Amino acid sequence: MRPREIPGVASVIEAGAEDRVFDALLLLGPLVIVLVALLHRSILTEIVAGGYIAVFVLYTLYQGLS
């Protein structure tokens, strides 16, 4: 089964900025929030959330500067 065949994924991929990294961030985002809500504040959850934002910011800059 390809990722595109998972319910909901196809519509995310077809919309938006047509960029796989941003698509992946959008699909993973709700899971990160659920993780943070369930595991509460810890080093692990802070690293995951911080990593998510770092990828978003750095990739946006990379896209613009490349």
Place this chain on the structure above:
Amino acid sequence: MSGAVATVGRDVGRILEALGGLMLVSLVVPVVWGEYYALPALLASAVVPLGVGRLLYLRFKSADAPGRLHGMIVAATGWFSVGLFGALPFLLIAWSTQMGVPGLATPSQTATLAAFTDPLNAVFESMSGFTGTGLTMTDNEEVLPRTLQWWRTFSEWIGGVGVIVLTTAILSRPGSGSLTLYESEARSEKIHPSIVSTVRTIWWIFILFTVVSILALWLAGMPIWGAINHAMTGLATGGFSITDNSIATYDSVTIDFVLLPVMLLGSIAFPVHYLILQGDLRNFYTDLQTRWVFGYMGAGAALLWGFLYFGGAYETPFGALRYGLFQFVSAATCTGFQTAVDATNVALGRWPAAAQLTVAFGMFVGGAAGSTAGGIKLIRGATLAKGIRHQISNVFYPETAVRRLEINGRRLNEGEASREFMEAAIIVVLWISFLVVGTFVLLLVLPAGEFSLANVVFEVASAQGNVGLSSGITGPTSLPQVGKVAFLFHMWIGRLEIIPVLVTLRTVFKRGGLYA
């Protein structure tokens, strides 16, 4: 039966069905938080718009496709209907708590929740939410059931997407600011050629930004429930909070500064976000409105800092910067979050008059067209400023000279320039006219001597600009019933940029029915 009635009825029916669906989705919240007593009320709230919407849709499903006139009427009646039916969760949950739900543990009634047993208060809260205003009939949001905290947040979030779709995909017309976004020579036409794919992409961007904002606020120290709610209402520039003192409750410099980019994201046109996410960072400075978002908010915040620091409201330069910057961005993006309260520093109402006037000016201008912000919009301010300069400098050129007005990279000929200038001027004149009328109405119904003229103008501008900052007038008991009805109208016309509401009212009253 007029064909237009059928088209409008069918589309409003679909909107109501969607509203019912959103209420059904929200059933997750009382389940997660164990507020089972709210389930029957929320379910009943969903069934009503679903049923009415379904009936309308089935009755008119073979209606013609909507034109621009229909689009305006659908937008105006749809928004009003959503505000009306969206009040049901407030009303029914308040009455459920008041009377108790048989077989389910129901908490005792609070004065805050009891306010919503009055249908007008419930409609006010709902309209405030869906228009992204943020004025509230609650006196302590913290004691509201989580279900209603969520519904307030969700209504602003949905309303935020709604207004972007409205201005970028449905009502774009010359002079509205939205068409300018598309027609700029600096970029390729629309986000996508069809409305459906444009709406999907707007959702895509909005959800991505919401997730990023939630995680940023959580990392800044906000509890996750607060981060979810404030990220959603901040990005939607709505400003509903789940705490009694808005953002001041957290009294955190980090949270204050993390919220700034969240509110700014909401006030930048979403077609520009789309281009930036595709790697075109130049839009930060090549797009007129985006440039002005940063320029005028920077200048406004600097001016406010000066008034606050040298006016003696704050003892340290950093204190004046922290609260001045936050409040100006909050007002100019039309969010309405508040950090300047007496509990932690100096309340906005006790700031020097010049500082309050600066904040009010920010509310009046607002953010970019094509964003979630309210006010008259930056593009109209820019069109007016450039148009006035163009008209005055005309005197110095010979009559035979061919001159073009340049706005946002577009070179307009005399006819185009005149049309855009006129529409911007009409909206600004209407905006100010309704502000004046609303001020008179409120002065008539408020107890004499209790509020100053400045307070009243501030409050009406806040409602009409869909801002939500309050000088203390809005409240379940402090605002008379006539004032609440007037504010419903102000919030409604402010969200729809006046013209669609006037078109709808003219259609209904002038012709005694809809155009065929």
